[in-house]
Amino acid sequence: xxxxxxxxxxxxxxxxxxxxxxxxxxxxxxxxxxxxxxxxxxxxxxxxxxxxxxxxxxxxxxxxxxxxxxxxxxxxxxxxxxxxxxxxxxxxxxxxxxxxxxxxxxxxxxxxxxxxxxxxxxxxxxxxxxxxxxxxxxxxxxxxxxxxxxxxxxxxxxxxxxxxxxxxxxxxxxxxxxxxxxxxxxxxxxxxxxxxxxxxxxxxxxxxxxxxxxxxxxxxxxxxxxxxxxxxxxxxxxxxxxxxxxxxxxxxxxxxxxxxxxxxxxxxxxxx
Ligand code: IPD
Ligand code: CA
Ligand code: CA
Numbered sequence: 001x002x003x004x005x006x007x008x009x010x011x012x013x014x015x016x017x018x019x020x021x022x023x024x025x026x027x028x029x030x031x032x033x034x035x036x037x038x039x040x041x042x043x044x045x046x047x048x049x050x051x052x053x054x055x056x057x058x059x060x061x062x063x064x065x066x067x068x069x070x071x072x073x074x075x076x077x078x079x080x081x082x083x084x085x086x087x088x089x090x091x092x093x094x095x096x097x098x099x100x101x102x103x104x105x106x107x108x109x110x111x112x113x114x115x116x117x118x119x120x121x122x123x124x125x126x127x128x129x130x131x132x133x134x135x136x137x138x139x140x141x142x143x144x145x146x147x148x149x150x151x152x153x154x155x156x157x158x159x160x161x162x163x164x165x166x167x168x169x170x171x172x173x174x175x176x177x178x179x180x181x182x183x184x185x186x187x188x189x190x191x192x193x194x195x196x197x198x199x200x201x202x203x204x205x206x207x208x209x210x211x212x213x214x215x216x217x218x219x220x221x222x223x224x225x226x227x228x229x230x231x232x233x234x235x236x237x238x239x240x241x242x243x244x245x246x247x248x249x250x251x252x253x254x255x256x257x258x259x260x261x262x263x264x265x266x267x268x269x270x271x272x
């Protein structure tokens with residue numbers, strides 16, 4: 001361990017979760033190498049749920065590399081990965097999206113990364129999201145704050161929804177499940193500034209880092225949000241469902257903001 005440029009030392013090496021954070025950062029950097037390798041070499045891709053839901057060699061190989069590394073350090077842990085599914089127990093488990101933003105990646109659009117969370121007894125305790133094209137490592141350990149490449153990050157203090165920068169995303173089967181088109185339309189019709197960057201894990205950590213005031217999406221999976229959720233909260237932000245109730249993994253709706261605009265954003269999305 002310890003080959004990653006930001007090895008989590010800011011958390012304190014005696015912290016019980018330090019070994020996990022260090023290994024998760026190392027695993028994320030392994031994925032970075034694999035993402036870069038296949039971009040350079042070229043890759044084949046297949047499809048999953050539909051013609052636009054892509055999966056590449058980089059998705060599969062990064063997940064294998066992350067799993068091998070983490071389970072070699074923590075053989076007692078379970079693992080939930082987007083590509084390989086679930087194995088092992090749930091008391092202590094890693095939740096991994098090996099390449100979030102695959103469509104961006106496949107087009108050479110540099111907004112994608114890897115998301116790795118550690119869940120202990122049903123609660124996320126450590127989150128790492130690495131933007132593998134920019135080498136920006138966002139991470140948090142519960143109760144210890146959030147960091148970007150070793151420096152603390154905070155959400156913005158902006159109070160007005162109008163003029164806030166927001167992001168959202170859409171499921172691949174948006175034609176079958178168009179609910180978010182309604183929210184998107186409402187937000188744009190109110191003159192709100194909304195982006196659709198295409199990598200939910202990065203959208204979340206951009207809220208944490210104060211680059212966005214808010215993000216919402218419908219129908220994300222646990223691997224998309226597990227790490228970013230903790231990072232937003234540790235950066236002082238708020239993460240709920242669409243009714244303002246505390247977010248739970250697997251919930252259909254997620255709204256993550258700087259806290260200040262939270263209620264106003266929910267009201268706008270719901271058309272109230
Ligand atoms: C997708 C991205 C995208 C979101 C989709 C996700 P993937 O993940 O996070 O931003 O809108 O809902 O499925 O397929 O690139 O890992
Ligand atoms: Ca994803
Ligand atoms: Ca993915």
